[in-house]
Amino acid sequence: MNADPNHRGVKVSVRGLRKSYRGQEVLKGLGFEVQPGEVFVIMGPSGSGKSVLLRHLIGLESPDAGEIRIGDEPVSCAQTMHKYRLAMVFQSGALLNSLTVGENVGLYLAEHRTQSPEEIARVVSDKLAVVGLKGTEDRMPAELSGGMKKRVALARALVMEPQLILYDEPTSELDPLSAVVIAHEIVNLNRRIGVTSLVVTHERALAFGIAQRIAVMDAGQVLVTGTPDEIRRCGIAEVRKFLNADLNLVTKTQPS
Amino acid sequence: MNMFQSIGEVFVLGWRTFLALPLAWRHRRKVFDQFFEIGNASLLMVCILSFFIGAVLVLQSGPVLVERGLANYVGGMVGITMCKELAPVMISVLIAGRIGSAMAAEIGSMQVYHEIDALRTMNINPVHYLVLPRMLALALALPMLVIFAIMVGWLGGAIVAASNLRIAIPMRPYFETMREIVEVGDVANGVFKSFCFALIVGVICCHQGMDTIGGPRGIGRSVTKAVVNSIIMIVILDYVLSRLLLE
Numbered sequence: 001m002n003a004d005p006n007h008r009g010v011k012v013s014v015r016g017l018r019k020s021y022r023g024q025e026v027l028k029g030l031g032f033e034v035q036p037g038e039v040f041v042i043m044g045p046s047g048s049g050k051s052v053l054l055r056h057l058i059g060l061e062s063p064d065a066g067e068i069r070i071g072d073e074p075v076s077c078a079q080t081m082h083k084y085r086l087a088m089v090f091q092s093g094a095l096l097n098s099l100t101v102g103e104n105v106g107l108y109l110a111e112h113r114t115q116s117p118e119e120i121a122r123v124v125s126d127k128l129a130v131v132g133l134k135g136t137e138d139r140m141p142a143e144l145s146g147g148m149k150k151r152v153a154l155a156r157a158l159v160m161e162p163q164l165i166l167y168d169e170p171t172s173e174l175d176p177l178s179a180v181v182i183a184h185e186i187v188n189l190n191r192r193i194g195v196t197s198l199v200v201t202h203e204r205a206l207a208f209g210i211a212q213r214i215a216v217m218d219a220g221q222v223l224v225t226g227t228p229d230e231i232r233r234c235g236i237a238e239v240r241k242f243l244n245a246d247l248n249l250v251t252k253t254q255p256s
Numbered sequence: 257m258n259m260f261q262s263i264g265e266v267f268v269l270g271w272r273t274f275l276a277l278p279l280a281w282r283h284r285r286k287v288f289d290q291f292f293e294i295g296n297a298s299l300l301m302v303c304i305l306s307f308f309i310g311a312v313l314v315l316q317s318g319p320v321l322v323e324r325g326l327a328n329y330v331g332g333m334v335g336i337t338m339c340k341e342l343a344p345v346m347i348s349v350l351i352a353g354r355i356g357s358a359m360a361a362e363i364g365s366m367q368v369y370h371e372i373d374a375l376r377t378m379n380i381n382p383v384h385y386l387v388l389p390r391m392l393a394l395a396l397a398l399p400m401l402v403i404f405a406i407m408v409g410w411l412g413g414a415i416v417a418a419s420n421l422r423i424a425i426p427m428r429p430y431f432e433t434m435r436e437i438v439e440v441g442d443v444a445n446g447v448f449k450s451f452c453f454a455l456i457v458g459v460i461c462c463h464q465g466m467d468t469i470g471g472p473r474g475i476g477r478s479v480t481k482a483v484v485n486s487i488i489m490i491v492i493l494d495y496v497l498s499r500l501l502l503e
């Protein structure tokens with residue numbers, strides 16, 4: 001499988017990316033590079049511009065300044081979208097509410113006429129099984145829980161056999177067991193087809209569990225990039241604060 | 257400024273949809289789905305509306321004409337007004353309110369909940385996937401509904417003409433005098449106008465849907481704007497087309 005050149009991950013590089021909405025600067029000249037086939041995690045507090053960054057990477061927004069290259073093409077040109085298969089798992093899932101789960105997952109194949117309906121049905125049930133939702137083809141997205149929607153969205157991205165996959169908070173809203181399943185699948189997919197994976201999250205456990213390299217973001221800037229070990233040893237105050245934030249309030253306020 | 261930008265965007269969307277026409281066959285399933293949805297949602301309303309429009313037309317003008325000895329013109333008058341003016345305009349306004357609003361709401365909520373973004377990331381063009389089928393279905397359904405409405409309206413008029421004691425024109429002479437005055441061209445005139453209204457309602461409502469920002473309130477705002485703008489454009493275009501077709 002890995003020998004197929006279409007199935008190899010692509011490189012992503014971002015330089016000096018800036019974006020403002022109504023005068024408020026959200027991305028402040030950030031840059032990083034992701035190697036082909038890498039699992040790269042971007043961490044950062046809520047509102048630091050992670051989702052906005054992903055929307056730029058997949059070409060839904062155009063930057064005010066700076067450059068994004070995927071493979072060897074700048075993202076702004078329409079060709080990139082045709083040349084490379086890019087997929088995104090949205091924070092909210094973004095399933096089409098008027099279609100069933102099965103139709104949602106098979107949408108890419110059905111619209112691009114790559115396979116026969118029977119073939120598509122088979123692929124769809126395969127991918128749903130992968131995310132632990134076997135047999136839910138005929139249900140409507142409105143009947144699913146938030147976590148299930150997210151898993152369907154992941155299945156929909158898997159169907160594309162992408163070369164670059166962007167995950168926006170893939171495990172938020174999931175129970176710990178499903179989160180492990182999804183984390184497994186992210187890593188598996190990366191190993192199986194060598195897809196470049198860019199994961200945005202604020203969950204430290206997930207980040208350190210799957211990342212080959214991590215970037216920590218705050219207020220529209222990348223504070224530091226490095227391997228998980230380097231990040232753990234990083235001395236920057238904001239990064240330390242973010243990594244060491246502790247929810248364990250009960251034992252602190254009630255010393256026994 | 258904002259208004260002119262919107263008008264420009266509407267034209268661009270219309271042009272893009274036009275360029276996508278060769279893909280219509282590929283999307284035929286969605287066109288038919290939309291088509292039947294339009295029919296299901298509006299057929300009964302069209303029926304009631306046009307029946308009573310025809311009826312009230314005769315009720316108001318019938319006695320006046322009969323008193324002056326112009327009973328021969330009641331059928332023709334209803335025939336012409338119904339097919340050239342009232343059916344196309346009233347049915348298009350009804351469809352803007354019933355179908356256009358639903359289109360704006362559906363596409364608007366898809367915009368707000370990132371479904372359209374998801375389509376784009378899957379390399380599916382939202383104009384081909386969402387706008388083209390809706391425009392085609394509307395352009396197909398509205399003229400048909402108008403033909404239907406014209407006939408129901410004539411019938412409504414006929415029933416009032418025959419049953420109202422101050423008018424008292426039986427069905428047969430009513431339709432015979434109508435046949436003398438109304439030509440096939442008059443019906444075609446109305447049907448053509450409704451085709452144009454279908455395009456304008458479709459493009460305005462789809463554009464407004466895709467232009468939605470904000471949450472549920474944004475969707476509500478979009479729906480109102482889509483319907484109001486559609487109706488205004490129908491009325492303006494009606495004058496322009498009637499003037500052009502008069503030659």
Ligand SMILES: Nc1ncnc2c1ncn2[C@@H]1O[C@H](COP(=O)(O)OP(=O)(O)OP(=O)(O)O)[C@@H](O)[C@H]1O
Nearest residue numbers: 021022026045046047048049050051052053091202
């Ligand atoms: N379309 C927009 N218009 C105006 N402001 C926006 C827009 N999109 C994002 N923002 C602003 O950009 C900032 C970053 O938003 P973003 O969604 O990227 O945060 P995030 O890092 O993904 O947070 P979270 O972890 O909560 O998802 C926010 O302050 C938000 O208000």
Ligand SMILES: [Mg+2]
Nearest residue numbers: 050051091168
């Ligand atoms: Mg986000």
